[in-house]
Amino acid sequence: MAMVSLIRRQMKNHPALIPLFIFIGGGATMSALYLARLALRNPDVSWDRKNNPEPWNKLGPTDQYKFFAVNTDYSKLKKNEPRTSTETCPSLSWQLDVEGRWTLPSGM
């Protein structure tokens, strides 16, 4: 409590300290919030070893785990499907045969 009254007295005598408190306080708050986000939302962190030992195995294709998405539209992402068309892996000569194996057309 003595600290708070000291700070208040200093701010009255030196108002230039106010922006300093704002930026330092804001920076500390943002760091603490990000650390809390990492602790609670990061799938690499396991809090409950009995009921949820490996949360990284429960990743869904549309979940956003990173704080900020620049170019990726997470609602459009799909789980890794087996390759069934050349759209996922463009190739001029390799083709999928009847059983779904990649082969070169005969003669190549």
Added chain:
Amino acid sequence: MATPLQLGFQDAASPVMEELVHFHDHALMVVYLISSFVLYIIITLVMMKLTNKHAHDSQEIEIVWTVLPAIILIVVALPSLRILYLMDEINNPHLTVKAIGHQWYWSYEYTDYKDLSFDSYMTPTQDLTPGQFRLLEVDHRMVVPTESPIRVLITADDVIHSWTVPSMGVKMDAVPGRLNQTTFIPSRPGVYYGQCSEICGANHSFMPIVIEAVPLKHFEDWSTSMLEFT
């Protein structure tokens, strides 16, 4: 590749590197502004005839030199964090190549369709042909198709190496027992050089990386010819 007396980055060959170059220009401009301002203040202080022996404090200037640096830092940090997250995004690679570091060469494995793997040794200086680059050329280049996201899985066989191609904006440590992943998109055809970036023994400076980016048709011709060769 790097050139003698070079001061800046190599020309960007991937979208990520272009972003990094633009960010570097932005941050460097901030640095130039601050440095020239400080230099001006110092010169003025030294050459000036006025002196004030009774100035104790000033609330106004304290506010200015708290708020202004905070704003400058935010102006630098926001683009920086944007690029950091951009570099980590998933981009559905069209091709996966494994790069394995050995003492003292790289080996590449293209196992998406068939087993294609080869070693990449530096060309010794006495075996160079005119026009080739000393300590940068290799006997077998890593060929990739242009305008396709390429995933590279990097590891090492013995000691820690580091797989680097500066013009693509890529650097990733090759750690034995660990698999690191990085992706890049070659924007244009060309030959791009890099050198091992983690001290790994006597020939650490003599195990370069060469990427040859070619259009998809040429890449498929090359991979077919390499399959026949190996």
